Amino acid sequence: MAAERGRRAYPALQFNGQDVMVKLRQYLLGTTYTDIAYGSSDSISVDLYDADMVWIKDWYPTKGDEISGGAVFYDWEKQGETIKWYYGQFVLDSIKFSGGPLRCTFGGMAVPKDISFKTRQRTKTWENVSLQGIAAEIAGRYGLGLMYNAPGITIESLEQTDKTDSDFLYSTVKDYGMKMKVYRRKIVIFDLGRLEAAAPVATITRKDFVGDGWSYDDELEGTYTGAIVSYKSDQDSEEEIKITVGNANEGSPKARVLYINKKCDSEGEADRMARAAVNEANEEMTKLSGEIWGHVKLASGSTVTVKGLGKVDGKYLVEKVITRIANGGLSQNVEMHKCYKRL
Secondary structure (H helix, E strand, O other): OOOOOOOEEEEEEEEOOEEOHHHHOOOEEEEEEEEEOOOOEOEEEEEEEOOOOOOOOOOOOOOOOEEEEEEEEEOOOOOOOEEEEEEEEEEEEEEEEEOOOOEEEEEEEOOOOOOHHHHOEEEEEEEEEEHHHHHHHHHHHOOOEEEEEOOOOEEEEEEEEEEEHHHHHHHHHHHOOOEEEEEOOEEEEEOHHHHHOOOOOEEEEHHHEEEEEEEEEEOOOOOOOEEEEEEEOOOOOOOEEEEEEEOOOOOOOOOOEEEEEOOOOOHHHHHHHHHHHHHHHHOOOEEEEEEEEOOOOOOOOOEEEEEOOHHHOEEEEEEEEEEEEEOOEEEEEEEEEEOOOOO
């Protein structure tokens, strides 16, 4: 009978479409992949040993090169099983060297090769357009795909004033209660409530945290039960309109009211923006983080059930997973927030 082998994890990388694992093998110290659910882009870090100075000389890379890849897991969940995990594509934007011994780190972000997405400021008036339409136009400008999994939202008028397309789209999506990330050459826009409602993909217990290393934070300050929005129907109007969402009873000791004053085209838009602001604040209410034993199928945007931690127990949405692969092993750090009823 063949002896059982232990779990092994190895990176699988390409530079500019070419498999480089043979070339990298004698230099590679490890890779770190940061998978973020929303608000930013995924990233990758490749750490190399460079004692013979080949990377700092002949093999010095070019910023803007493409890094793509993932990892291969052997005998991870059962003997004889091979699991392949694809991270996506990244643009090399950071090159670092340090001495004693000489090492280098190449960092990449999941952003378009056309860096003007994040650098060129634009001024434009958007009129009678949908949120999806804005995203589609911006995605097309940079050769990106668009994955839109959110309610249809019509916008009467919106100003983009001296903002990059990246900053403008992220902030607009946020204002209307949606989330966004750039991932695998796509702009992905989605309703977080739908993700929170999905069935958990795993159960995490206290023993799943390496060395019992976990941190729980349950805050009341900065969270809300409702909101009051004040807006004018148009710029020339003297009449200020107020609407409330959730428990915004200013006379109630249990009410924590968020006050919002901003331009809105309609009562419906004001209502949506108020709910978005309250929901976003409340995502910060209850957090759980820590290093867990490698869970190769865990990804940001998925939900998990936490058990065995008393009042900490419940359903959580995974906001970030940082995966480090080195020397055939795997370590993971996770950050997640507790799922509460959204407004």
